[in-house]
Amino acid sequence: MVSLVFxxxxxxxxxxxATAASATYNVPEARAGEWASLVGTPAPLTSVLARFKxxxxxxxxxxxxxxxxxxxIKTEPSGQKVNSYLRIDLPPAALGAIEVGHIGFKVDKSxxxxxxxxxxxxxxxxYDTEENAWVALPAxxxxxxxxxxxxxxxxxxxxxxxxxxxxEAITQEFRVN
Numbered sequence: 551m552v553s554l555v556f557x558x559x560x561x562x563x564x565x566x567x568a569t570a571a572s573a574t575y576n577v578p579e580a581r582a583g584e585w586a587s588l589v590g591t592p593a594p595l596t597s598v599l600a601r602f603k604x605x606x607x608x609x610x611x612x613x614x615x616x617x618x619x620x621x622x623i624k625t626e627p628s629g630q631k632v633n634s635y636l637r638i639d640l641p642p643a644a645l646g647a648i649e650v651g652h653i654g655f656k657v658d659k660s661x662x663x664x665x666x667x668x669x670x671x672x673x674x675x676x677y678d679t680e681e682n683a684w685v686a687l688p689a690x691x692x693x694x695x696x697x698x699x700x701x702x703x704x705x706x707x708x709x710x711x712x713x714x715x716x717x718e719a720i721t722q723e724f725r726v727n
Contacts, residue, residue, distance in 0.1 A: 589638075594633070600651045602649060653703050670691065674705070
């Protein structure tokens, strides 16, 4: 469970450009060890947060959502039907200072139904360029409304992501030691 505590006095991220499929934000200030709100759009994103190891100022964050798989990626998440792809870019100094990231997103119920996808099977996968492989970041279902199911996932880095699911719910394994 991610506990989000925001300090008072920080300026919010400012959207400096936006289209239906992309947005660019400027984050005036991020304090070390505290959650900073980076972006809130475009759909399917509902929020992108990060906690940094050191204080940073004027972080430019660019988000692109894509319908098709990026050309440089040759595979798809294993055993999953992809809903959408997105890319979250930060400057190298900010990427190197990330302690942990948090992504909130939504999936339309109409897509789940049309593709026979179980709402408990949704995964956010991050493409690891060093391994040339998708890394699954299990998503937690947090709520739903009449048209969408809302999820959240943590990530160690920002890069290219895929939101995907399958017909079967993910089974959780629990062990008592």
